[in-house]
Amino acid sequence: MAEYEAVIGLEVHVQVKTQSKMFCSCPNRFGEEPNTMVCPVCMGYPGVLPTPNKEAIRKTIVAGLMCSCTIPHYSKFDRKSYFYPDMPKNYQISQYDLPFCIDGKIHISGEGFSGAPLADKDIGLTRIHLEEDVAKLNHLGKSSGVDYNRAGVPLMECVSEPDMRSADEAYAYLTALKQIMQYADISDCDMEKGQLRCDVNISLRPVGREKFGTKIEIKNLNSFRAVHRAICHEMERQAYLLDDGVVLRQETRGWNDDRGETYLMRVKEDAHDYRYFPEPDLMPVTFTDAEIEAVRKQLPELPVQMRERFVRDYGLTEYDADVITHDKAVAAYFNQTADTAKNPKLAANWIISELLRELSDGGVSISECVITPVQLATLVNLIEDGTISGKIAKTVFAKMFESGKDPAKIVEEEGLVQVTDESAIETFVDQAIAANQPQVQQYKDGNEKVLQFFVGQVMKLSRGKANPPMVIKLLKSKLD
Numbered sequence: 001m002a003e004y005e006a007v008i009g010l011e012v013h014v015q016v017k018t019q020s021k022m023f024c025s026c027p028n029r030f031g032e033e034p035n036t037m038v039c040p041v042c043m044g045y046p047g048v049l050p051t052p053n054k055e056a057i058r059k060t061i062v063a064g065l066m067c068s069c070t071i072p073h074y075s076k077f078d079r080k081s082y083f084y085p086d087m088p089k090n091y092q093i094s095q096y097d098l099p100f101c102i103d104g105k106i107h108i109s110g111e112g113f114s115g116a117p118l119a120d121k122d123i124g125l126t127r128i129h130l131e132e133d134v135a136k137l138n139h140l141g142k143s144s145g146v147d148y149n150r151a152g153v154p155l156m157e158c159v160s161e162p163d164m165r166s167a168d169e170a171y172a173y174l175t176a177l178k179q180i181m182q183y184a185d186i187s188d189c190d191m192e193k194g195q196l197r198c199d200v201n202i203s204l205r206p207v208g209r210e211k212f213g214t215k216i217e218i219k220n221l222n223s224f225r226a227v228h229r230a231i232c233h234e235m236e237r238q239a240y241l242l243d244d245g246v247v248l249r250q251e252t253r254g255w256n257d258d259r260g261e262t263y264l265m266r267v268k269e270d271a272h273d274y275r276y277f278p279e280p281d282l283m284p285v286t287f288t289d290a291e292i293e294a295v296r297k298q299l300p301e302l303p304v305q306m307r308e309r310f311v312r313d314y315g316l317t318e319y320d321a322d323v324i325t326h327d328k329a330v331a332a333y334f335n336q337t338a339d340t341a342k343n344p345k346l347a348a349n350w351i352i353s354e355l356l357r358e359l360s361d362g363g364v365s366i367s368e369c370v371i372t373p374v375q376l377a378t379l380v381n382l383i384e385d386g387t388i389s390g391k392i393a394k395t396v397f398a399k400m401f402e403s404g405k406d407p408a409k410i411v412e413e414e415g416l417v418q419v420t421d422e423s424a425i426e427t428f429v430d431q432a433i434a435a436n437q438p439q440v441q442q443y444k445d446g447n448e449k450v451l452q453f454f455v456g457q458v459m460k461l462s463r464g465k466a467n468p469p470m471v472i473k474l475l476k477s478k479l480d
């Protein structure tokens, strides 16, 4: 397939986290009994009027600003007409030519789904518009049920430029987009709850040619992994057809996850089939510069900025910073730990290698973690100032994880303070030497590895509390 290059653009729908729906006061809540979160507005009864949700609009502007978009001063809602049971009004209130956000970009870096390193790159964001979500159809054998709880939930559509060139880049773009939405509390982006849904547009062109090929749209992708697989599959399928001289037509295809292949759904409709026109029941929405700047002032730090700060101010490696910022809650936890920890880099190590592992083993999220950031910082400080050894710290950590007790208290109660008294350590060293004469001979014969054996013996005798550098120093001076 060396002779083709993929051109990929993504259309990502993100449900906005709000109290109520987009145009009525029904709760925006997932997982309730079907058709219990409904009212005449979201059921499309005749004669009702929509009232826009201010918070949903504000969060859309936040999303746009987080993605470096321009926020036009004048936007409006439009009707997108179509006939399908998921939309009782037979039109969806959406935005057509004047969306809330235009001309943005999302930075990708790090690695793709396959773990391959990616070159840093900005992916253009054409627009973000706000619309209402539609009802969910539940297919039950020969009949179908319609659940209107989802109808009217605020939904952003983020449309990218056709800037991605591989499945890995698409994966990285989605990861970055999701992180931004979560960091800014715009959406939890839980794909299992349908809070983030992605359509892929993909075409191939011979390497070196500028003109794009015919695009195919793939729908029903319910995980980032499925997006990656679908792109890989579609690249092969299209290359095979193009090699055969087939002229492709614009199609919408579905993704069958079990078979690992796409299938034809329909030949694509044109935009004018939707008969877009301005929504007469809603006023245009206008923003002053001052209003936009007020939102900009309250923007949270972007994940990419936070990564840079952790590397710069706390001495984390790029890799550590990447792991820590992957989840906003973990990043916040580290931020608080680093505030009190004398050695933030060591705190990061403990979060990555101990805390996150324990949490995932126990199936617990970091928000439910019994160890507070201040407690973890205290533990790290106990190591840093030599009160306990790194090894003892693991024991203390395990007890903290069980009981939520303060590390200093555990150390005190269990008598775990590191022994740094030279004469006390000397006693252990003498005991160890006296009890292991054959090993002393081995050491004298030049086997230096035996030193580690003695360190182990002394640690055992001191129940792990002897200060390791002092143990080594004393052992050497005695044995030599």
Ligand code: ADP
Pocket: 007, 008, 009, 010, 011, 159, 160, 161, 162, 163, 201, 202, 203, 212, 213, 214, 215, 216, 271
């Ligand atoms: P439509 O009018 O069919 O909705 P758009 O031009 O609005 O098409 O583009 C929809 C999505 O498809 C965008 O994300 C865009 O980047 C992407 N796209 C457009 N042309 C191509 C192409 N030739 N190959 C791959 N993706 C494309």
Ligand code: ZN
Pocket: 021, 024, 025, 026, 037, 038, 039, 040, 041, 042, 043, 152
């Ligand atoms: Zn309603």
Ligand code: MG
Pocket: none
């Ligand atoms: Mg379009």
